[in-house]
Amino acid sequence: MENWADSYHPGFTHEAAFERGRIRTGRKNALGDDGSENGDLGHGHSMLDYSRAAEGPRPVPFKVDAAHRAAVERRLGPERAARVLDLSNVNLNIYPNLLFRTASPEVLVVRPVRADLTEIYVYGLRYQGASAEENNRGLQRVANAASVIQSDDLEAFERIQEGLQVKSLEWLLFDRGMQREWTLPTGEVRGYGADETGQRGQHREWRRLMLQEPRRCCTQGTCGGARAERNGVAR
Amino acid sequence: MSAEPRTNGAGAPAESLQRELEQFLYAEAELLDSWQIEAWFQLFTDDCTYWVPQNADTHDPATAPSLILDSHTELEDRMLRLLSPLVYTQTPRARTRRLVSNVRVGRADAGEVQVFSNFLLYEVRLDRERVLGGQAEHILRREIGGWRIRYKRVSLLSNNSPTGSITLLL
Numbered sequence: 001m002e003n004w005a006d007s008y009h010p011g012f013t014h015e016a017a018f019e020r021g022r023i024r025t026g027r028k029n030a031l032g033d034d035g036s037e038n039g040d041l042g043h044g045h046s047m048l049d050y051s052r053a054a055e056g057p058r059p060v061p062f063k064v065d066a067a068h069r070a071a072v073e074r075r076l077g078p079e080r081a082a083r084v085l086d087l088s089n090v091n092l093n094i095y096p097n098l099l100f101r102t103a104s105p106e107v108l109v110v111r112p113v114r115a116d117l118t119e120i121y122v123y124g125l126r127y128q129g130a131s132a133e134e135n136n137r138g139l140q141r142v143a144n145a146a147s148v149i150q151s152d153d154l155e156a157f158e159r160i161q162e163g164l165q166v167k168s169l170e171w172l173l174f175d176r177g178m179q180r181e182w183t184l185p186t187g188e189v190r191g192y193g194a195d196e197t198g199q200r201g202q203h204r205e206w207r208r209l210m211l212q213e214p215r216r217c218c219t220q221g222t223c224g225g226a227r228a229e230r231n232g233v234a235r
Numbered sequence: 236m237s238a239e240p241r242t243n244g245a246g247a248p249a250e251s252l253q254r255e256l257e258q259f260l261y262a263e264a265e266l267l268d269s270w271q272i273e274a275w276f277q278l279f280t281d282d283c284t285y286w287v288p289q290n291a292d293t294h295d296p297a298t299a300p301s302l303i304l305d306s307h308t309e310l311e312d313r314m315l316r317l318l319s320p321l322v323y324t325q326t327p328r329a330r331t332r333r334l335v336s337n338v339r340v341g342r343a344d345a346g347e348v349q350v351f352s353n354f355l356l357y358e359v360r361l362d363r364e365r366v367l368g369g370q371a372e373h374i375l376r377r378e379i380g381g382w383r384i385r386y387k388r389v390s391l392l393s394n395n396s397p398t399g400s401i402t403l404l405l
Contacts, residue, residue, distance in 0.1 A: 016319035020312040119397045124300050132298075139300045144289060146302040148316055151400035155324040158399075 001110060003153055004091050004099045005046045005198035007036050008176070013156055017148040036193030038177070044095025044205025046198025051087040064134070071129020093198065095205055104141040116161060174199045256350050257338045259375065259382050264333035264354070267404055275404065276314045280376055280383045285310045287405060292370065292390035302394065302401065314404065324402040329360035331403065335371075346377050347385065358403065365399070368392050 003009065010018070021027070039047040064072075064085050073081040092100040099108040105125040112118050124142040126135040143150040164172075177195025184190060191197030266275040279285070287303040288294055296304050305313060317325055334355045341349035349372065356367040374386035389405040391398075 012321070013323070016316050016321040019319060019321075020316050024308075024312065121397075136298050139298070140304065142300045144300065144302050145398050146287060146401040148313060148402075151324050151402045152322070154400040159323075 001093060001095075001097065001099075001202055002174075002196075002199045003156070004093050004101075004108075005038060005048055005202070006196075007038070007048055007193035009156070013152045014149055017152070020148075038191045038193055038195050038197040040189040040191075040197045040201030042187065042201070044093075044202045046093045046095075046201050048091040048193060048198070050089035050193075065131045068127055068130035068134055071127075093202070095202060104143065105135070105138040106142045108143070118157070174203060252343075252348070253338070253340055256340060256348065256375070256382075257335075260335045260338060260350065260352055260371075260373070263384075264335050268331050268333055270328065272314050272317060272404060276311060278382075278384050279307060279310060279387075280378075280385045281307050283307050283310065283384060284386050286386075286388045287401075288388065288390055288394060290395045292394070293388070302391070303405075317402065317404070322402065324400050327360065329358045329403060331359075332357050341372075347374055348377075349374050356403070356405070367398075367401070367403075367405075369394075371405075 035052075036048050036050045037052050039049055041047055069081065069085060072085055075081075076084060089102055090100075091103075094100070097110040097112075099110065100106075105127065107123045107125060109121045109123070110118060111121060122143050124139045126139070130138075145151065145154065174196040177191040177197060178200070180195070181189050181191045181197055189197055189201070263275065263278060266272070266278075283306070285303060285305040286296060286301060288296070289300055289302045291299075294301075303313075316322060320326060334357070335352050337351075337353040339351045341351060343349070352371050352373070354369060354371055358365045358367070369389060369391040371390075372386070372388040373384055375382040376385045391401075391405070
């Protein structure tokens with residue numbers, strides 16, 4: 001979850017893959033504070049937003065064909081369609097475990113199984129109205145366990161899990177960019193891309209949920225309140 | 236690609252061809268196990284396809300996502316990337332041994348032969364052991380100097396299950 005809202009890690013986590021890309025295409029990757037913004041959308045939701053870069057919005061990194069564009073224009077009108085198709089380059093985290101990104105047609109569901117086992121399910125998307133060709137091309141970019149990008153992340157997750165076993169370290173700091181956040185008129189808190197604004201939002205929401213009064217179980221009375229009593233919850 | 240061969244004695248490949256192809260597959264596995272991955276890559280023809288299907292043993296790679304669907308260039312990038320010290324999934328590197336068996340010769344025509352085999356890939360890394368297994372289909376082209384791989388499909392038994400990352404060349 002933190003990874004999806006983070007533009008700090010690609011520069012070193014994915015360097016080996018980027019290096020191949022640079023050699024092949026001669027293009028450099030924008031890294032770190034790459035002009036993106038990191039947004040805390042409230043309730044733990046967060047977003048990496050590449051549409052407000054100082055040097056101009058970074059375009060959505062795939063070609064939308066004419067049929068796809070026309071379909072979106074019909075639904076949203078030309079002005080909003082242009083914003084959605086050309087400028088909405090975002091990674092979006094729906095708290096607690098649903099991940100979207102516009103860079104590839106995929107939805108990820110992060111499924112915690114045990115304290116030491118998490119599964120990530122990746123669903124490829126086909127866009128309504130887009131040509132079969134565009135959709136088929138898009139599906140080739142969907143993340144998986146053998147991807148030269150995703151595999152680096154999976155390794156990082158396992159190493160983090162191992163690192164978290166360390167007893168001598170009481171706190172993990174998510175304090176990058178804490179002093180330079182700003183608030184939009186909508187109430188959304190923003191930071192720069194490599195800051196941890198979105199991650200702080202996630203952990204704030206986690207704390208809020210953990211400190212909530214436990215909900216009563218069995219409002220329908222199907223367990224006769226036995227479970228509530230066992231958990232020490234007043235009926 | 237096409238269905239597996241039904242071996243019934245009639246039309247069975249010459250014993251020498253069977254043996255030659257088995258030796259090729261063993262040598263390929265040895266290149267990977269001994270991390271001679273540049274030499275392994277040299278086995279592939281310039282027009283090769285290297286395919287690891289996803290969610291099924293075979294599907295239309297054009298319309299459904301694959302775990303890997305590499306052209307010659309993409310396979311070269313995949314191989315060269317693994318030589319970087321920044322590939323954390325292979326730092327430290329996995330120790331592997333591949334067992335290749337059930338080698339069956341399929342279609343054979345002008346200079347190309349199709350070979351099916353089963354494999355087990357036994358892996359030890361950071362004191363953890365993992366086994367990947369499945370079936371491979373090769374289409375080999377006879378060239379001066381020996382067989383080259385024009386097409387390789389690797390169907391993992393776990394292709395529809397959650398796995399850890401798969402960065403080893405298969």
